[in-house]
Each structure stands twice: as structure tokens, then as C-alpha cells.
Amino acid sequence: MIRKTLPIPADSAGTSHELTILRFKPDQPQAKIYLQAALHADEQPGMLVLHHLIERLSEAEKDGRLQAEFVVLPMVNPLGMAHLAFGKHRGRYHPLNGLNYNRDWPDLDAMIHQNGADFSDQLTDDPIHNQTIIRQAVKAALADQTPKTALSRLRHMVISEAYDADMVLDLHCSDDALNHIYIVPQLLPEYQDLSDWMQSAATMTAEDSGGGSFDEVWPGLWLKCARRYPDAAWPDLICAATLEYRGEDAVDHATNRKDAEHLFQFLAARGYISGASAELPAVPPTPGAKPTPLTAVEYLRADRPCLVVYHKPLGAHVKTGDVIAELLSLEGDDAFTGKTLLRAGTDGIFFDRSLIKLAWPDHIVAKIAGTTPLVHDDSYLLSD
Ligand SMILES: [Zn+2]
Structure with missing residues (x-):
């Protein structure tokens, strides 16, 4: 496991934030899996879920069983973590401008097609080639940006890490809730197993909920490219979802370790961790909810x-x-x-x-x- 800490100068003089990125990278990864928690910084169950997942990934790494690169950001929003005021921690809204931290994430398709850019003459009938062309365009567009505020710097770091992932999982929680999922409808029923492993009480679908949520960025890019270039070939849609792990007070080892174990088993069943199948039940213990709009x-x-x-x-x-x-x-x-x-x-x-x-x-x-x-x-x- 490689630990990277990136400093983020704060908007106020004399202080700064720090973003921690943990990376597990086998020699020949077949995919890249990106996981983050506490984008809404007041939602801590996901942080403890990822703590336990990191332990399981570390064991698998020692045994040489990782088949994918895993990038884990257990506390993706240090800006929101700093929002302590009057004896309480907040963290859902950026105090400087009131923005909900999980809103207004960029439309990557629009970003790479600014000023009439067009990639049609570079696209072929090879889906991997086409994916590479688009990812290179995203990388180039990110390189052209010069973020100035702490929030835009943080978002630039996060997008730069997630843009080439093959799976993006964003761990949240709600007020007082049962596990539930937000996902784009095109990923179902293919990823019903994610809902099943999470024992989700509700699996809710929207391609565009209207708020620019983080999880919609990643499949959104490929859905829009497929519509823009209908004759080009594209890989299967990458999986991205918002995983809501119960309520704000559901932070305890027993609960969060179990949720991490189920997430690990989902990833193993998908082939990203080998040699774990003997530990797995044939089907998850309780089927998750079927999709509902x-x-x-x-x-x-x-x-x-x-x-x-x-x-x-x-x-x-x-x-x-x-x-x-x-x-x-x-x-x-x-x-x-x-x-x-x-x-x-x-x-x-x-x-x-x-x-x-x-x-x-x-x-x-x-x-x-x-x-x-x-x-x-x-x-x-x-x-x-
Ligand atoms: Zn949230």
C-alpha cells in the first residue's frame, strides 16, 4: 500500500488542508477501482467501512491476490472536515458559498468538447482504443485547468484520480436510514449484485438527478460520448454508484466491518480479488432491493x-x-x-x-x- 498525502492550501491565510490517498497496485492490474468516503464530511460510517476494507485489501495484497489497482480516499473532503462551529461539526455545505459538496460536479463530456472539439476521426471500432482517446482528452483538459480556490483544487485532485477508474464507489450515509443505493439505470440489472451484497433496502435509479452528483459524472461521460458518436464502439459502461451506509450515528466496528466485508466480497465476486471465492456464499445472505426510479x-x-x-x-x-x-x-x-x-x-x-x-x-x-x-x-x- 502506498500512502500519498497532498497538501491543499486553504482559502484563509496561514492554514492548509491535507488529502490522503491510499493505493494498492499489483504488477499487472486488470482494472482500477476507486473508492471514497465522507464527501459529505458529516457522514462518517463510510470512513470506518473503508478503514476495514483497507485492512482486507492489505491482507489480499500480502497474499498476492489483488487483480486490480485500488485507490481509496477514506476522507475525501478535508475542507468539510474543517467545518467546526459552535460545538458542532457540519460538513455538507461549503461554508464559503453554500454549495452542497455533492452537487455541481463537472460534465466531463462538455469539458472535453469545448470550443467545438470533435474526436470522430480518431474513433474506431475498437472500444478500448476509443476509451483511451476520451480518457486522454479528459487528462489534457484537466492539465489545462488552473484551480485557484481550495474547493476547486480539491475537486481537481479527485477528478484527476477518478477519471480513468473502471469502477467508482462513493460512500455516504443518510440521517437515520437503512442501506440504500443511487445508481444510473443503465447499470442495472448488471450490477444488481452490488445492491445484493450491500443488502440495500432501496436501489434508486436516475441518469441525471439534476444536481451534478459525483457518481453520475463517470457513467455520464460514456453515455454522452456514445450518443455523440453513435458509430464508435465503447466498452461496457463503468460502474459508479452512491452507496448510502445507514445513518449518521451508525459508526461502530461490528456494523461497519460487516459492510466492508460485503463490499470486499462483491469486489472478489467481480474478479478484482482472487482466491477469495471459497469464503463466499453462493449468493449474498439477503437480496437487495430491485431497482426503482x-x-x-x-x-x-x-x-x-x-x-x-x-x-x-x-x-x-x-x-x-x-x-x-x-x-x-x-x-x-x-x-x-x-x-x-x-x-x-x-x-x-x-x-x-x-x-x-x-x-x-x-x-x-x-x-x-x-x-x-x-x-x-x-x-x-x-x-x-
Ligand atoms: Zn451524503
Whole structure:
């Protein structure tokens, strides 16, 4: 394992950040696997999952069993880690401009086709050759950039490491949740095994959720190139996904070690680690959820300042009309006596809820993954 620490000058004078990259590189890797955690810096379960995965990869490396290069960034957002204020750690939004750290990642297809650039006369019927041409163009475009802010420097480092990966896994968590996945629909059912190994309660698909999420960058490049150059041959779409590992407080060795073990087994079953198959069950212990469009996820929101009391537990399979929670009134004539019942507007699994119980107007109290699309304007499908 090679450890690299990259300094990132901060936007404020007299301080700097540090990005740690851990790399496992066998002599003849068949692929490159990129994993990161805590892009939302307040989401720590993924950091401990990757800690345990690093242990397993180190053992496999010693035994000569790695078939792929693994690049692991367990704390990919040192800027967000620095966001300590008034006795709390934040880390979801960049304090300088309010940007959600998992939004507005660049469109690499647009980046390499600026100023009318066109690669058609370099593309052939060889998918690997064409992939190389496009990756070289991304590399050249990155080399032309001169990031100035700490955030743009960090993003440049991250993209420079991930752009030529064959698999990109971005580990997050939610407030208080069961494991779930966001992935582009074109990767299913091929990568249903990822959902199965993760024992995902919901597998939600969108090619473009509207927010420029990190995981959508990588398949997005190849989907757009395939549309732009329909006569050229392309390799199978690279796998990228946002893996949501439970809720913010789900940081403990037993839970995170098990999730790391399942991730390791997924990678081994995919052939990136050899000699581990004897340890593996033929199928994962609990099948993950089948894919459902992100448009079929219901966000149940509070309509006033209130105290939330849940009636249903996470994991409940609910029907339209079921009471998910009650909202206790905190002001006006019915303060502390009146309440509103928050009911499911769809059939599905209740997989995600608020960690804090004090809610405000529009605050998301519950997420239900159904199967019937609920929104017709699919231009922005994320909750913030
Ligand atoms: Zn997140």
C-alpha cells in the first residue's frame, strides 16, 4: 500500500488542508477501482467501512491476490472536515458559498468538447482504443485547468484520480436510514449484485438527478460520448454508484466491518480479488432491493414547526394512507395538544427518516421508495 498525502492550501491565510490517498497496485492490474468516503464530511460510517476494507485489501495484497489497482480516499473532503462551529461539526455545505459538496460536479463530456472539439476521426471500432482517446482528452483538459480556490483544487485532485477508474464507489450515509443505493439505470440489472451484497433496502435509479452528483459524472461521460458518436464502439459502461451506509450515528466496528466485508466480497465476486471465492456464499445472505426510479421516491415533509413522533419503524413496507409519523403542534391555539398525521402517499418501503425530531416547514421527515413515479418534472430529484 502506498500512502500519498497532498497538501491543499486553504482559502484563509496561514492554514492548509491535507488529502490522503491510499493505493494498492499489483504488477499487472486488470482494472482500477476507486473508492471514497465522507464527501459529505458529516457522514462518517463510510470512513470506518473503508478503514476495514483497507485492512482486507492489505491482507489480499500480502497474499498476492489483488487483480486490480485500488485507490481509496477514506476522507475525501478535508475542507468539510474543517467545518467546526459552535460545538458542532457540519460538513455538507461549503461554508464559503453554500454549495452542497455533492452537487455541481463537472460534465466531463462538455469539458472535453469545448470550443467545438470533435474526436470522430480518431474513433474506431475498437472500444478500448476509443476509451483511451476520451480518457486522454479528459487528462489534457484537466492539465489545462488552473484551480485557484481550495474547493476547486480539491475537486481537481479527485477528478484527476477518478477519471480513468473502471469502477467508482462513493460512500455516504443518510440521517437515520437503512442501506440504500443511487445508481444510473443503465447499470442495472448488471450490477444488481452490488445492491445484493450491500443488502440495500432501496436501489434508486436516475441518469441525471439534476444536481451534478459525483457518481453520475463517470457513467455520464460514456453515455454522452456514445450518443455523440453513435458509430464508435465503447466498452461496457463503468460502474459508479452512491452507496448510502445507514445513518449518521451508525459508526461502530461490528456494523461497519460487516459492510466492508460485503463490499470486499462483491469486489472478489467481480474478479478484482482472487482466491477469495471459497469464503463466499453462493449468493449474498439477503437480496437487495430491485431497482426503482428515483422519481418514485416520496419525500414526506413537515408543513409547520413541529415535533416529529414516528409511528412506523425503518424498513416498514407501507401502503398509501398508512400513518408514518405524527407532527405535534408547537404554537397557536392547538400548541402541545393538536397534531397532524403524516401519511404515506405511495406504497413502498420506509427506508430513511430524520435524525432530529424537531422539524420545520418543508423539512423532510420520511422517504419512501415506491415503484410508481410521483413526479412529472424530473429535472431535479434530490432532497437538497
Ligand atoms: Zn451524503
